Amino acid sequence: MSEPTPFALSQLFTRLIGRKVTFAQTTLAAETKIKQVYGIYNVFPHETAIVVKADLPLLGSLAGVLVGLPDSAVKERLAVSPLEELLRDGICEVLNIASSVVVTEGRAVFTKMVGDPALIDGVAGKLFKKPDHRSYFNVLVDGYQGGKFTIFDQFAPVKTISF
Amino acid sequence: MDILLVDDSKTMRGIMQRTIRQAGFRGLSVGEAENGAQGLEQFLAERPKVILSDWNMPEMSGIEFLLQVRASDNKVPFGFITSEASAAIKEQAMNAGASFVITKPFSPEDMQTALTPILGKC
Numbered sequence: 001m002s003e004p005t006p007f008a009l010s011q012l013f014t015r016l017i018g019r020k021v022t023f024a025q026t027t028l029a030a031e032t033k034i035k036q037v038y039g040i041y042n043v044f045p046h047e048t049a050i051v052v053k054a055d056l057p058l059l060g061s062l063a064g065v066l067v068g069l070p071d072s073a074v075k076e077r078l079a080v081s082p083l084e085e086l087l088r089d090g091i092c093e094v095l096n097i098a099s100s101v102v103v104t105e106g107r108a109v110f111t112k113m114v115g116d117p118a119l120i121d122g123v124a125g126k127l128f129k130k131p132d133h134r135s136y137f138n139v140l141v142d143g144y145q146g147g148k149f150t151i152f153d154q155f156a157p158v159k160t161i162s163f
Numbered sequence: 164m165d166i167l168l169v170d171d172s173k174t175m176r177g178i179m180q181r182t183i184r185q186a187g188f189r190g191l192s193v194g195e196a197e198n199g200a201q202g203l204e205q206f207l208a209e210r211p212k213v214i215l216s217d218w219n220m221p222e223m224s225g226i227e228f229l230l231q232v233r234a235s236d237n238k239v240p241f242g243f244i245t246s247e248a249s250a251a252i253k254e255q256a257m258n259a260g261a262s263f264v265i266t267k268p269f270s271p272e273d274m275q276t277a278l279t280p281i282l283g284k285c
Contacts, residue, residue: 016268089174097267100248
């Protein structure tokens, strides 16, 4: 199974926000205390799922550029809880637009984002607990805070052919 | 109304408006709706010159919205702006009567290419 490439991810997000975004693949992401956001996608036609886990400051940076906020304003607004609608909506849109590159087989449709992994349910919940595969990336955003981005994936069901 | 923007994301509707301005279209009357059902209401009331709609939306999806518009025998130019980039989706859209499909992320140039034949040179 192929996995999303750093090149495709970098290209998409650079085009999205008009600033250089660089995804570099790593072997493992150490757990941090940085607040995480989880994007949940259904994948068709296999009716599977994928989950994206990313640092809130990273997604906030991408969303902030998208809605025209400078880095300092993004940081100030990320410190406020609950997250204000402008940034929250922007982060949703970032995760939605990512749907075209987070899978290489099938069609991913972004369904929701959550801040608590306990809220990842159904097929996505099972996948998140026991993924077939994880892709780890360190992400740099020109002029803004970067962070970590991980894709939890599962292998598509294999078709059996009878002779 | 010149343009009706239909997207469940308020942020995306704002980005669409900004990109339309960056593409050189200024002084246009722009309406907004959060889903296909609201979009249909606005379309019937305001008769915009062009509709730009998302694909995945709650209550009524973009493709259902398009089919409803076409069911009223209206030929209004209807474009999708969507993260759904697959050829199958584009084919489905065009078969249902879409005028164009713009894939997110989009640029002012993409918007200009799509809208100039409809709204004229800006």
